[in-house]
Amino acid sequence: MAKQSGLAQQFFVHGYDISGDVGAINNASSPRAVLDVTALNVSARERLLGPSDGMLDFNSWFDTAAGAMHAALSGLPTTDVILLWALGGAVGDAAAGLVAKQMNYDGTRGADGSLAFNVNGLADGVPLEWCEMLSAGKITHSSASSSSSKNDGAASSDGMAGYLQMVDIASGTPTVIIQESDDNGSSDAWATIIAFTAIADGAEPTAERKTVAGAVEQYLRITTTGTFTDADFAVAYRRGESVDDEAYT
Amino acid sequence: MTTRRTKPKTYSVANPHGIPKDIPILQFGDHEWFEGDDYIPPADAKAESIAKKVAKGFLIDADAEKADG
Numbered sequence: 565m566a567k568q569s570g571l572a573q574q575f576f577v578h579g580y581d582i583s584g585d586v587g588a589i590n591n592a593s594s595p596r597a598v599l600d601v602t603a604l605n606v607s608a609r610e611r612l613l614g615p616s617d618g619m620l621d622f623n624s625w626f627d628t629a630a631g632a633m634h635a636a637l638s639g640l641p642t643t644d645v646i647l648l649w650a651l652g653g654a655v656g657d658a659a660a661g662l663v664a665k666q667m668n669y670d671g672t673r674g675a676d677g678s679l680a681f682n683v684n685g686l687a688d689g690v691p692l693e694w695c696e697m698l699s700a701g702k703i704t705h706s707s708a709s710s711s712s713s714k715n716d717g718a719a720s721s722d723g724m725a726g727y728l729q730m731v732d733i734a735s736g737t738p739t740v741i742i743q744e745s746d747d748n749g750s751s752d753a754w755a756t757i758i759a760f761t762a763i764a765d766g767a768e769p770t771a772e773r774k775t776v777a778g779a780v781e782q783y784l785r786i787t788t789t790g791t792f793t794d795a796d797f798a799v800a801y802r803r804g805e806s807v808d809d810e811a812y813t
Numbered sequence: 814m815t816t817r818r819t820k821p822k823t824y825s826v827a828n829p830h831g832i833p834k835d836i837p838i839l840q841f842g843d844h845e846w847f848e849g850d851d852y853i854p855p856a857d858a859k860a861e862s863i864a865k866k867v868a869k870g871f872l873i874d875a876d877a878e879k880a881d882g
Contacts (some may be wrong), residue, residue: 603847710840751862757830778869
């Protein structure tokens with residue numbers, strides 16, 4: 565991959581696609597607390613890592629259209645919101661996922677007449693996760709089907725986290741699942757490793773993060789099941805690593 | 814000369830990740846298998862792939878279970 569600009573990106577807030585309203589990502593960070601445990605018999609600082617954390621801070625232009633930023637952000641829910649910043653609209657593009665508490669919805673009217681709002685999301689129980697897109701940004705399944713698979717080059721052994729942003733459903737109740745195979749389904753049947761909760765038309769926009777433990781095969785794909793028409797959604801995932809603070813379960 | 818046909822090995826589909834009952838655990842082409850279904854691997858399936866599916870809890874070796882009583 566070559567160097568990339570920050571153009572043509574996508575941003576989701578708990579199922580709301582507000583890519584057309586967000587103008588700037590101010591901060592996507594994974595700060596770590598550091599514990600100073602220097603002993604008196606050493607001559608250099610000794611440190612241990614404390615709890616991990618996560619933050620996504622962004623600015624959005626004011627928009628009161630249905631499904632736009634004001635609807636997504638002005639409610640300031642006390643429950644978690646799931647944020648997903650896709651750094652591109654292709655399968656394999658990087659994405660930052662965060663299960664967050666929304667801290668604010670702060671408006672600013674500039675002297676130039678602009679009207680913008682700042683929102684800060686702080687992690688709740690899970691650090692910021694750098695993922696890869698399994699969907700090409702927001703995609704549409706017109707009925708139950710499978711998207712093209714993604715070849716990660718090798719299997720992994722430390723579980724996986726999956727993010728679903730369900731933006732819109734025309735009718736019915738789709739279930740989005742993630743499946744694995746060691747040979748792209750050539751002779752090794754696709755096996756379901758994550759099933760997101762079925763979502764009925766009217767319950768969207770919504771989002772979910774799910775995890776699975778253990779080995780994950782080389783090929784992954786998105787499949788939808790159920791009876792429905794035109795489900796618009798985005799999926800990202802992160803393969804766990806042996807150096808993670810906490811293994812996926 | 815006669816060729817003796819080997820009976821294909823049968824597995825039972827299990828659900829190691831707690832997938833809801835109406836979601837297929839395995840898919841191959843247009844075929845879907847749900848928890849509790851019998852599964853006969855495709856003729857060209859690699860033994861290694863089947864062994865991994867058994868180890869990961871997607872398949873239970875039904876023949877071995879029977880032999881164990």
